[in-house]
Amino acid sequence: MCQCATIDHELAKRSHLRFQLVSGLLLACSVAAQTTDEEFRVYNEHPRLFLTAQRLRLLKRERERDSVRWQQFERLAKGAAQMPEPGYAGALYFAIAGDAAQGKRAVDWALGNGRDLRQLAIVYDWCQPLLSPEQSKALLTKIRQVIGTPPATPQDLPAWRDRVLAVIATADENQHGEEKQLRQVVEQWWHRELAPALTAGRASVAFHDVYALVEILHAIRDNLKIDLEEKTPEYFRQLPKFEILGTYPAPLDDAGNEYWVPMYKDAGQPDLKQAALARVAGLSLVSFNNNALENQYLQGWLMQDRFMLHSAFGAPYEFLWANPYQPGLSYVQLPLLFHEQNTGTLFVRSSWEDDAVWFGLYDGEAQFFQDGHITVLNSAGTAAVHAKPITLGATAVVAGASPVQFSTEASTTLVVGLKAGRKYDVEIDDQEMREAKTDPAGTLVLENPAKRMDGVRIHDAGE
Numbered sequence: 001m002c003q004c005a006t007i008d009h010e011l012a013k014r015s016h017l018r019f020q021l022v023s024g025l026l027l028a029c030s031v032a033a034q035t036t037d038e039e040f041r042v043y044n045e046h047p048r049l050f051l052t053a054q055r056l057r058l059l060k061r062e063r064e065r066d067s068v069r070w071q072q073f074e075r076l077a078k079g080a081a082q083m084p085e086p087g088y089a090g091a092l093y094f095a096i097a098g099d100a101a102q103g104k105r106a107v108d109w110a111l112g113n114g115r116d117l118r119q120l121a122i123v124y125d126w127c128q129p130l131l132s133p134e135q136s137k138a139l140l141t142k143i144r145q146v147i148g149t150p151p152a153t154p155q156d157l158p159a160w161r162d163r164v165l166a167v168i169a170t171a172d173e174n175q176h177g178e179e180k181q182l183r184q185v186v187e188q189w190w191h192r193e194l195a196p197a198l199t200a201g202r203a204s205v206a207f208h209d210v211y212a213l214v215e216i217l218h219a220i221r222d223n224l225k226i227d228l229e230e231k232t233p234e235y236f237r238q239l240p241k242f243e244i245l246g247t248y249p250a251p252l253d254d255a256g257n258e259y260w261v262p263m264y265k266d267a268g269q270p271d272l273k274q275a276a277l278a279r280v281a282g283l284s285l286v287s288f289n290n291n292a293l294e295n296q297y298l299q300g301w302l303m304q305d306r307f308m309l310h311s312a313f314g315a316p317y318e319f320l321w322a323n324p325y326q327p328g329l330s331y332v333q334l335p336l337l338f339h340e341q342n343t344g345t346l347f348v349r350s351s352w353e354d355d356a357v358w359f360g361l362y363d364g365e366a367q368f369f370q371d372g373h374i375t376v377l378n379s380a381g382t383a384a385v386h387a388k389p390i391t392l393g394a395t396a397v398v399a400g401a402s403p404v405q406f407s408t409e410a411s412t413t414l415v416v417g418l419k420a421g422r423k424y425d426v427e428i429d430d431q432e433m434r435e436a437k438t439d440p441a442g443t444l445v446l447e448n449p450a451k452r453m454d455g456v457r458i459h460d461a462g463e
Contacts (some may be wrong), residue, residue: 087119299328344441408437429455
């Protein structure tokens, strides 16, 4: 009797396992089918790009309140100003105010000589109520001709952005030809190429490309309900601090508009368009995730009235993305040092005042900024056996090639210009010699809580 009971129990157990296996396979097949058939399809009505129902309510309310941002956008759009992006500006004005004349200007530009794929997509998406069937077909044909093949490199963010916006704007709800292209963008380009490279520090996004990246984030999430941030949480956690600390302390005044200028190479003339886009990138990043703590510091940084964009290029973006009702935190609570160890990117400033001293190491170039002047150091810093530290508040920067010797009382000392990923012996008076390894940019970070670090000597561990 006991033996029969055991046999019955085993049979029941095996039957249950088979049931679980079959159920699991059926569920997996069901999920796979849903992913294949639906995940990369666009079902949203126009407008699909950026103008979500919530954002439209906010912007139309700003118009009703006659806010400062709306006033300056309206004055430029309806005045004699030459809009640098006529398709984008006219389409935005039409979407918010319903002004057919402004919308028609955007449509005429798109059907005429307009070749900017991003603006063509926006006009097609935002001006749908104005387009006749013939105009819609003509613009659709033009967009699909301009789209072409996928960009050649994963880091060509503006080209990937243009492609994503065009594919989403022109998605056909009956044929769903967008599915294959958007699947390639998400699964191949982002999940397998760029996101892992950003996480590992093998790639970085230049200041002037951050806005293109954030536009992709918005377009994909708004239409596919896929949050690309989730694949690279640490990168996006650091991005607001990169945006803030990576700007020179002294703002640039041009025709009454003040700009924070992000670090640029070779100490040439600053590009005001890129400076404006850096601000726009921050505003759109806050809009994408206003709950992130770091983005709240970024909001505090951005909501200084003197940096509001007034130009014909910047005003439409300022109106679209700025949300003065979003609370922000005081950026002065952030550390004055930004060091991204995966890439070696380094920014440090002496204070939050406009006359602060600043040092930056980014994309292979080291710079020192003081009194409005940029000094470019070579890739190995300033080679010297006895290097003199540059003091920036509680931090000191020493630029030199091994062997290097110096004295400083700074709580943090950054030794730059060494060989990347190399081990060095660090000798400090009254302490045992220790070994330390440089980051990918050749920087050693030495901490000194006691603020006493005399007689520091650093030399290659292999010497």
